[in-house]
Amino acid sequence: MWTPVARLSEFREGRLVVRRPEHKRPILLLHTGEEVFALEDLCTHDDGPLHEGEVEEGAIVCPRHGARFDLRTGRGTLPAPRPVKVFPVRVEGEVVYLDL
Known part of the structure; x- marks a missing residue:
């Protein structure tokens, strides 16, 4: 089910963290200027906040240990033991929808 979660005007430096009651972990939205991506905001290695990391070559780098x-x-590299969940995104006008 497509759920509205944000407006493009809410992004700061291309990033926005949203919390949805039906999803236990925070969701990081990244707006690259052309596309919006949505993934869990916690590293699977040690629950580090991915929103503090840098975006490099189509990936977000965990600021704690470099996964x-x-x-x-959502596929990760070591030391992350498993991928983060990604969510399908749709943008209509200024509204960002996620398939939760």
Whole structure:
């Protein structure tokens, strides 16, 4: 079910963290200027906040230990033991919808 979660005007420096009651972990939204990506905001290695990391070559880098998570698939690199969940995104006008 597509759920409205944000407006593009809410993004600061291309980032926004949202919390949804039906999803236990915070969700990081990244607006690259062309696309919006949505993934869990916690590293699977040690629950570090991914929103504090840098975006490099289609991945977000955990600021604590350097695990990289692909923005499209959520696949991570060591030391992350598993991928982060990604959410399908749809933008209509200024509204960002996630398929939760």
